[in-house]
Amino acid sequence: MNIINKMNITKKGSPGVSGTLMMPTPKYQTYHAKLVILGDTAVGKSCLVLRYVREEFCEFQESTIGAAFLSHTAELGSESVKFEIWDTAGQERYRSLAPMYYRGAAAAVIVYDVTNRESFSGAKSWVKELERRAGTGIVIALAGNKSDMESKRNIEFEEVAAYAQENNLLHFETSAKTGANIKEFIQEIATKIPKTPPLETHSAFPIAPPRHRRRDPFSCW
Ligand SMILES: Nc1nc2c(ncn2[C@@H]2O[C@H](COP(=O)(O)OP(=O)(O)OP(=O)(O)O)[C@@H](O)[C@H]2O)c(=O)[nH]1
Numbered sequence: 421m422n423i424i425n426k427m428n429i430t431k432k433g434s435p436g437v438s439g440t441l442m443m444p445t446p447k448y449q450t451y452h453a454k455l456v457i458l459g460d461t462a463v464g465k466s467c468l469v470l471r472y473v474r475e476e477f478c479e480f481q482e483s484t485i486g487a488a489f490l491s492h493t494a495e496l497g498s499e500s501v502k503f504e505i506w507d508t509a510g511q512e513r514y515r516s517l518a519p520m521y522y523r524g525a526a527a528a529v530i531v532y533d534v535t536n537r538e539s540f541s542g543a544k545s546w547v548k549e550l551e552r553r554a555g556t557g558i559v560i561a562l563a564g565n566k567s568d569m570e571s572k573r574n575i576e577f578e579e580v581a582a583y584a585q586e587n588n589l590l591h592f593e594t595s596a597k598t599g600a601n602i603k604e605f606i607q608e609i610a611t612k613i614p615k616t617p618p619l620e621t622h623s624a625f626p627i628a629p630p631r632h633r634r635r636d637p638f639s640c641w
């Protein structure tokens with residue numbers, strides 16, 4: 421009995437069957453997921469994304485206009501998630517654009533600034549909006565950013581953790597400045613999002629020529 425599946429069932433770049441062991445290696449999947457970043461202005465959304473994608477931090481990051489798009493892949497062992505990240509603008513005048521970015525998102529990161537209590541109220545209003553208007557199954561995560569500014573902290577971790585637990589949200593404190601917790605946070609989101617396999621690449625649909633033209637003068641052929 422042939423138990424070797426000769427189809428391409430391998431992790432990228434690895435041989436199909438190793439040694440003489442006749443067991444197929446598990447298929448390596450790459451999933452695509454839309455990730456939207458929401459939150460008040462100046463909480464550090466863009467810095468957080470830039471730290472995650474480019475490992476950079478800019479003290480004088482310009483306020484986002486409209487939205488910015490970046491992508492990055494999170495590796496999860498036997499699979500990976502390619503995040504298509506929409507970093508939205510937090511200024512009030514752009515608020516009406518947000519549904520365009522969170523529609524169809526697999527996950528939303530709502531950022532607040534641990535030194536700014538008002539930004540936590542803003543985050544709660546984003547949670548309500550997503551619960552009402554975003555698709556079911558969206559993973560919502562709260563990021564308490566600027567955790568490096570301990571002496572200016574205005575919101576305790578425990579307070580937000582309790583709120584997150586009540587509302588079934590992920591919650592991390594992060595620092596775009598030091599990079600603390602950012603990879604771990606996005607990695608956790610990657611494990612939680614529902615995985616829909618990417619469409620298989622189909623071979624071109626064969627278009628067969630008509631076998632023979634009919635002689636019937638009223639026929640299209
Ligand atoms: N200390 C500290 N400062 C931060 C951190 N993240 C961002 N900042 C500062 O906060 C400022 C605002 O950050 P942005 O990333 O532009 O904020 P934003 O949320 O994208 O703002 P909008 O684009 O207006 O919505 C930056 O210029 C940084 O100096 C952090 O983790 N720690």
Ligand SMILES: [Mg+2]
Nearest residue numbers: 465466483484
């Ligand atoms: Mg920004």
